[in-house]
Amino acid sequence: MAGDNSERVETSSRTRSFTGCATCRRRHVKCDEGHPTCSMCSSSGLSCAGYKKDVFFDARNPNSGVRFRRPPLTEDERQRMSQWLISAAPPKSTNQLLLTIDEESEKYKPSPEGLQLSFGPFGVFQVQLEQDKPASPDDPLPPVEEYEDASTSSPSQDMSQVLEIFPITSEFSQWSPGFMQSLLEQPDQGSSPLSPDLLGMTMDQTHVDTSVLPREYQLTNFLSESYCNLMSPTSLTSPPSLTRAIPQDAVFLLKHYSSTVISLMTPVRHKKTPWHILFIPHVKECLAALALGEDMSHASLCNFYGTLAISAFSLGGISRSEKWLEQGETYLQRAREHAKLMLMTAYDIPKPAKYKAILMAILTMVQVSNFSGRGDRHQTEIYFLEAEKLIRLKGLKRKKSRKVRLLHHCYVFERMFHESIFICGANSVQRRHVRRAVESSGLSRCSVDGLSFRLYKWQNLEQEMLRVRDREEGENDLHLERPGLFSATLYPEIYGVPEPWVLLLSLVIRLGVEKDESEQEPNGNGLNLKDYISRAKALEDYINQMQRPKEAFFMTHQSSIDQHILETMLEAMRHALAIYFYRRIYDLNASMLQDKVASVRDCLLQCEYADSSVVHGSAGFIWPAFIAACEAEDPEVQKSFSAWFDISAQRSGLSCFKQTLISIEKIWEEKRRAQGRSFTWLDLMRRAGSQQQGLVV
Structure with a gap:
């Protein structure tokens, strides 16, 4: 919206919106959205906090047809950008550049591909001296068998095609938001994955000049006890490797992640899985933010580099390329460093990152640890415990959106398989720390289930499994301790598995814990032999009587x-x-x-x-x-x-x-x-x- 008075309208004609300044939105008052500051803040004697960076069109008067475009930069940033543009293209240099373009244009013969001339600010004037035919972004990804050729090339040789389609030659080209959006369309939405020869962008070409940005990072000091056992920090400052440059192979790795790696997470093929609506969009936003020079939380960067690490390891295994594996190790190290810094401040007030971003980052580290083979079950265990601690302290007490519930389901599903195998750490130091942290916070009342995998005192399993659970019990019984039916479960949608099947696995795990406790402490508070045999027989009968889901359960899937x-x-x-x-x-x-x-x-x-x-x-x-x-x-x-x-x-x-x-x-x-x-x-x-x-x- 321009600041000109002729473009203003009467306040009474404006509708309530979410586009006012941050101060008015926080005070829940109507904002006239004036620039550089609104009159409401001026009349109230308050400091106007400005506007969220965004681009949208505002039809002030539906009958006039006049639309205004709000710039994505603040007033101060636009002024600095204008000054930079003026200094970068003085009149004499501009005239000389135009003459150069005329001379270079005369050297080229007409061709169907046309002529690319881009040089100067935003790539307007740079002359492309070699007129190679640009590859089409719709070139298909070679079959898996052809990935073996990638072992002879470096992952840093892969973005020449992207540079030809979207030149990134000026230090200010990162200000174009449409650049990343065009690159990151899903392969199944009409564009084929990029070829493996696409990623030749160097760090120098993509480094963002952060001197023009107004915000800076500040870290506070907090480190959870359990994470110290995994990676103790040596300082509270970001390591030198935590740069704000665009990874040269990020686009290709995200394409591979979207088209191949997701099938490892879930067997369903619809586009409503957590990876399609949460993980991948978040990583795309991180890539766009890096291109724009934005500051990001360590949670977002952990999720970003963790995703790149998984994809690079996958490519390295398919192509048998040591260079891709080395690239994966580099991204994994960056993800771990950001995870360490993220967990230092995860519970600070004000919060350094959104709850969903932190939980996604931890789950991404679980996936890296599980799929890459870079670590053991003890390392995976620590990430699981950090996720459990975050959910019990920050997630269960809140009103849960669908996206939050999707993330909780992802955690529980993976945790159950982990818990069924990792039986040697039931009383580990890390688990005791999580229990103490939750109990001391007073938030243990939000958890319907207990803080350890002990068996719930049910009597008739068949009747209990038919009991309908309400919303609070269904959402806050984190580790599926209590038998029953919950109609709002998301396991079928994410994994194609009915919740009772996951619940039965939980019950078997819990009965196994009771067995171990009884063997270690015969005179303890565990189940006596009679109760143990009775519950085991009930579980055995129910497992042997399990029925396949009805055909309606599979109706959402596309093919036979x-x-x-x-x-x-x-x-x-x-x-x-x-x-x-x-x-x-x-x-x-x-x-x-x-x-x-x-x-x-x-x-x-x-x-x-x-x-x-x-x-x-x-x-x-x-x-x-x-x-x-x-x-x-x-x-x-x-x-x-x-x-x-x-x-x-x-x-x-x-x-x-x-x-x-x-x-x-x-x-x-x-x-x-x-x-x-x-x-x-x-x-x-x-x-x-x-x-x-x-x-x-």
């Missing part, structure tokens, strides 16, 4: 192939849950479970035959594959599982599949050495726990 894959995945989970129950609760001999082991193997092969292009790496597949493979005794069945993990590793490029297979092969080797003794993954996990090492799964 997708529906078949989801049905088969659920069947694999059902058999794996039974295997997990019998080994964890009854310690049944593995020879009695081989039919269920073979059933899980057959489910994996069915999905392979149904659609060999699918990356079968979602959490819904890797967990049942691990549980069943550990109990496989037939050499041919073992070979089938090994082949599945190898193929998944090749398609996804992520080392977690290879690392999991290594753990499974250790178990097979231990079984051969045991000479008939019933050796399980539990034994290996306990042994690894006593050595302060985690089993990679």
Whole structure:
């Protein structure tokens, strides 16, 4: 909106909007949106805090057809920008540049591609001396098999095409917001992924001159006790590596993440998953903010670099390129540094970042730790505990939006699989710290479930599972302690899994904890033998009677192939849950479970035959594959599982599949050495726990 009086209208004709100055919005009063300051603040004797940077059109009078465009910069920034432009293009130099353009234009013959001339501020006057044919942004991404050629090229050689389409030659070109939006359209919305030869932008070309920006970062001192065990900070200032430059390969890595890596997180293919509506848009905003020279929170930068790290590791595995793996290590280190600084101030007042941004960053670090193989289960455990602490202190007490609930579901789903395997840290220092932090805050009353994985005192499981839970219980029973039905659950939408299936896994985990407590403290407060057997029998019956969801459950999915894959995945989970129950609760001999082991193997092969292009790496597949493979005794069945993990590793490029297979092969080797003794993954996990090492799964 211009500051000219002729463009103003009567205050009475204006409608209430969300575009007023920050001061008026905070006071909940109507703002006339004057520039550089509004008259409401002036008449009240207050300091006008200015306006949010945004571009929009404002039709003051619908009948006049006049529309005003608000500039995205503040008055002070626009003045400084104008001064810079004037000094960068004095009259004599401008005339000389125009003459140069005329001379260079005469040297080129007419061609269908046209002539690119861009030089000076915003790339207006720069002459492109070599007229190479620019590659189309719609060039398709080569097949997976062709990624092997990428091993001979550096990831820093990949953005020449982007530079030809969107020149970034002037230090002020970062002020164009449409630049990143054009690059980051989803591949499934009409544009194909960029080719691997796209990323030759250097750091010098993309470095942002932050001297023109008004805001600066300030850090306060706080570090959670549990995170100190993971990475103790040496100072409270950002390390030199935490630059505000645009990563040269970010666009290509985000394309690969969107088109390939997301299929590892979820087996569903609709566009309403948390990754489509939360994670990817947030990372795009970070990239655009870097291009604009904006300051960002450490939470946003952690999420940004963590996402790039996952994608780079995936590309490195697919192409067998050490350079991509090194790039992934670089981004992972940056993500860890930002995570460290983020957790120092995560609970400060005023808050340094939004709750969703912090939780997304922690979940991204969980995903990096899980998928990259750069770490062990103890490191993943610490990130999970940080997420739990944040949710219990900041998330449960609030009214939860749909996006917040999506993030909570992502945390719980991944936490359950982690908890089922990582059994050696039930009373660790980090877990005790989280319990003390929540209890001392007085917010433990917001949690419907207990702060440790102990069994809820239900009597009739069949009746309890049919009980309808209200909204408070459904949303604040974080770790699914109490049986019951919750109609607003989001697990089917995110993972294609009914909530009762996740709830049963939680109940088996909790009964296993009771068993461990009783063995360690026979005279403790745990379940007596009669109650233990009664509850175990109830769980056994319910697991064996589990029914596949009705066809209406799969109505949201697009094709019959997708529906078949989801049905088969659920069947694999059902058999794996039974295997997990019998080994964890009854310690049944593995020879009695081989039919269920073979059933899980057959489910994996069915999905392979149904659609060999699918990356079968979602959490819904890797967990049942691990549980069943550990109990496989037939050499041919073992070979089938090994082949599945190898193929998944090749398609996804992520080392977690290879690392999991290594753990499974250790178990097979231990079984051969045991000479008939019933050796399980539990034994290996306990042994690894006593050595302060985690089993990679």
